[in-house]
Amino acid sequence: MSQTIEHITCLIIGSGPAGYTAAIYAARADLKPVLYTGLTPGGQLTETTEVDNFPGYPKGITGPILMEDLKAQAERFGTQVRFGMITKADLKATPKRLWVDETIEITADTVIISTGASAKWLGLENENRLRLNAGGVSACAVCDGFFFKGQDVAIVGAGDTAAEEATYLSKLCKKVYMIVRRNEMRASKAMQHRVKNTANIEILWNSETHDVLGKEAVEGVVVKNSGSGELRTLNVTGFFVAIGHKPNTDIFKDQLDMDELGYLQIQPGSTRTNIAGVFAVGDCSDKTYRQAVTAAGTGCMGALDAERYLASAGVH
Numbered sequence: 550m551s552q553t554i555e556h557i558t559c560l561i562i563g564s565g566p567a568g569y570t571a572a573i574y575a576a577r578a579d580l581k582p583v584l585y586t587g588l589t590p591g592g593q594l595t596e597t598t599e600v601d602n603f604p605g606y607p608k609g610i611t612g613p614i615l616m617e618d619l620k621a622q623a624e625r626f627g628t629q630v631r632f633g634m635i636t637k638a639d640l641k642a643t644p645k646r647l648w649v650d651e652t653i654e655i656t657a658d659t660v661i662i663s664t665g666a667s668a669k670w671l672g673l674e675n676e677n678r679l680r681l682n683a684g685g686v687s688a689c690a691v692c693d694g695f696f697f698k699g700q701d702v703a704i705v706g707a708g709d710t711a712a713e714e715a716t717y718l719s720k721l722c723k724k725v726y727m728i729v730r731r732n733e734m735r736a737s738k739a740m741q742h743r744v745k746n747t748a749n750i751e752i753l754w755n756s757e758t759h760d761v762l763g764k765e766a767v768e769g770v771v772v773k774n775s776g777s778g779e780l781r782t783l784n785v786t787g788f789f790v791a792i793g794h795k796p797n798t799d800i801f802k803d804q805l806d807m808d809e810l811g812y813l814q815i816q817p818g819s820t821r822t823n824i825a826g827v828f829a830v831g832d833c834s835d836k837t838y839r840q841a842v843t844a845a846g847t848g849c850m851g852a853l854d855a856e857r858y859l860a861s862a863g864v865h
């Protein structure tokens with residue numbers, strides 16, 4: 550018995566601010582978008598508490614509510630939001646072929662990829678517990694630094710992100726401890742210079758995070774010197790982890806152009822990938838800004854690019 554394969558004009562993969570914004574625009578343009586949420590409906594923002602920097606919310610809003618609102622707005626214009634994971638894709642085929650949860654095959658004229666990126670964590674038990682309880686463990690200084698105004702915090706990592714975030718935190722916090730696992734930093738020379746010349750940043754070289762202390766909220770961080778084995782407790786109330794992100798793009802390997810870290814490459818000033826009709830928006834193609842509002846902005850661009858592509862291909 551042959552199975553009827555569902556055909557979709559505009560398929561959106563991922564349910565963060567980029568995906569839902571793409572859906573709002575695509576639905577209003579009558580592209581009848583179908584959005585697959587992935588395993589974390591709402592994306593990274595559902596793991597944060599207060600979001601104070603998304604325009605339009607003068608009193609702030611929680612990440613989960615913001616994502617519920619974006620979903621409702623996408624659905625209001627007819628987006629079909631479905632729980633499911635796109636696990637395989639043949640984007641070079643016409644129409645594009647994709648598989649949901651390994652089994653269900655669908656085809657699509659356009660695909661907007663908004664699969665996001667996941668912050669890497671150290672993997673310590675207390676780091677994980679306090680992170681999930683909103684107890685002062687964060688992977689985004691720009692999002693959460695404000696809550697630690699005038700306090701002492703620690704940040705782990707030594708790349709450009711860690712250096713940039715340490716500098717950002719130094720302007721808000723009394724003291725910033727930067728925990729660096731080697732005796733040098735990976736960050737660019739200019740960023741290193743800035744960190745080293747900021748009076749309230751103390752760099753702890755050759756140091757690893759041994760434990761994060763605190764029941765309900767961070768009360769300290771224990772750091773171990775990898776040379777001497779000496780343990781030192783930092784009296785901090787915030788712990789930031791900036792050891793890199795992993796874009797969720799593995800299933801597109803060998804089809805879409807990506808950089809060495811897996812970020813999808815797009816043509817400048819657009820969201821177009823190397824395959825016509827496939828667009829990349831949000832954090833899966835942005836390692837520099839990584840904000841909800843920039844993701845939403847590129848989501849809008851992706852839908853407009855898809856609409857123009859469909860019009861020029863005579864499909865819509």
Ligand code: NDP
Binds near residue numbers: 713730731793836
């Ligand atoms: P990177 O991969 O460049 O750096 C990760 C850092 O975390 C490294 O210093 C690494 O240490 C450290 N690290 C990794 N795992 C652990 C661990 N388990 N314990 C302790 N430390 C650990 O990630 P970034 O997010 O900093 O940057 C990603 C990319 O984005 C880079 O190409 C960067 O240049 C770019 N970027 C550019 C910006 C800009 O131009 N303004 C801003 C931010 C990022 P080690 O060095 O020992 O491996």
